[in-house]
Amino acid sequence: MSKSTSGDFTKTAGWLDWFAGPAKPQFQLPAGAVDAHCHVFGPGAEFPYAPERKYTPCDASKHELFALRDHLGFARNVIVQATCHGADNRAMVDACLASGGKARGVATVKRSVSDEELLQLHSAGVRGVRFNFVKRLVDFTPKDELMEIAARIAKLGWHVVIYFEAVDLPELWDFFTSLPTTVVVDHMGRPDIAKGVDSAEFALLLKFMREHTNVWSKVSCPERLSVxxxxxxxxxxxxxxxxVPFARKVVEEFPDRVLWGTDWPHPNLKDHMPDDGLLVDFIPQIAPTAALQQALLVDNPMRLYWAA
Ligand SMILES: O=C(O)c1cc(C(=O)O)oc(=O)c1
Known part of the structure; x- marks a missing residue:
């Protein structure tokens, strides 16, 4: 049965709901593992979707997220503000507050956010802001506005999460390399997998990380990138x-600057909805040793999100 969207909302045509009844992973996650990229959607009746959104999802509540966390064997979540909620962080903040310290958040804010609001977000567990450059997801925000936000959140010890597509990295390079914080790239900067691991496009992501030691990457979303x-x-x-060769390259070259997440509930997938249990079983393919797994799943996310 199709999952609902509550409130005055109708799901985007062709929307794929998250996978019900995921397998128990065969891969045993290390103790204290963090799902460092996931979202909550609504529920729309309680936390309305933003008027400026580009898609309307099925509801995906904090209760369903926490049940998945426990089923898969994760200890913690990092809940990333989804674009369907715009800069209204209430659903994400509510989930962080309800988690009993088991969730941190990444928010989306506008230039108009007050210092007091930033402090409230911090005490709810927010440790970063997300800047999105994927044109199908958001309208353009001027770079001077983003830089002003980055300078303000740097003072709180937060980082900036950036979501962009590989073809756009050259034009975004100067902006990204002048950010004053730790910078976390979502989903490996969405390389075109068909171009191969030796492509100039993927080489630019590696150069970005080699030359700028403040840059991290999530090695997430194989289900989105695979051809x-x-x-x-x-x-x-x-x-x-x-x-596998893309994510493994990043994990092995930058073991201390990688994160992994399910991306549940997987917004905007068009082809299929993965079984999240089997997604966890993908991890040892890209982080083949216990030391790499410990860094990817525990030590790195704890350093970035639970240090203070
Ligand atoms: O590729 C996407 O459609 C997507 C969307 C969002 C979001 O809407 O926030 O987040 C993601 O991590 C990925």
Missing amino acids: TGPKALNGEQNAYQDV
């Missing part, structure tokens, strides 16, 4: 083979 699969469905233990 040839196989899909994380029906017990598949070797999913998304074409993404």
Whole structure:
């Protein structure tokens, strides 16, 4: 049965709901593992979707997120503000506050945010802001506005999460490299997997991380990036083979600056909805040793999100 969208909302046509009844992962997560990229959607009746949104999802509540966390064996979540909520952080903040210290957040704010609001976000567990440059998700925000926000949140010890597509990195380079904080790239900067791991496009992401030691990357979303699969469905233990060389390269070269997350509830997937249990089983393909797994899943996210 299709999942609902509550309140006065109708799901975007063709919307794929998150996978019900995920498998128990075969991969045993290390103790204290963090799902460092996931979202909550609404519920729309309680936390309305933003008027400026580009899609309307099915509801995906904090209760469902926490149940998934426990089922998969994660200890903690980092809840990233989804663009369907714009700069209204209430659903994300509510989830952080209800988590009993098991969730931190990444917010979206406008230049008009007050210092007091930033402090309230901090005490709810927010430790970063997200700047989004994916044109199908958001309208353009002037760079001077973003830089002003970055300077303000730097004082709180927060970082900036950036979401962009690989083809846009050259034009965003100067802006990204002048950010005054730790900078976390979402989903490896969305490389075009069909171009191969030796492409000039992916080389630019590696250069970005090599030359700028404040830059981290999430090695997440193989289900979004993969062209040839196989899909994380029906017990598949070797999913998304074409993404493995990309993520493994980043994990092995920058073991102290990588994060992993489910991306649940997987907004805007068009082809299939992965089984999140099998997505967890993808991790040892890209982080093959216990030391790499400990850094990726525990030490790095704890340093970035739970240091203070
Ligand atoms: O590729 C996407 O559609 C997507 C969207 C969002 C969001 O709407 O916030 O977040 C993500 O991490 C990925």
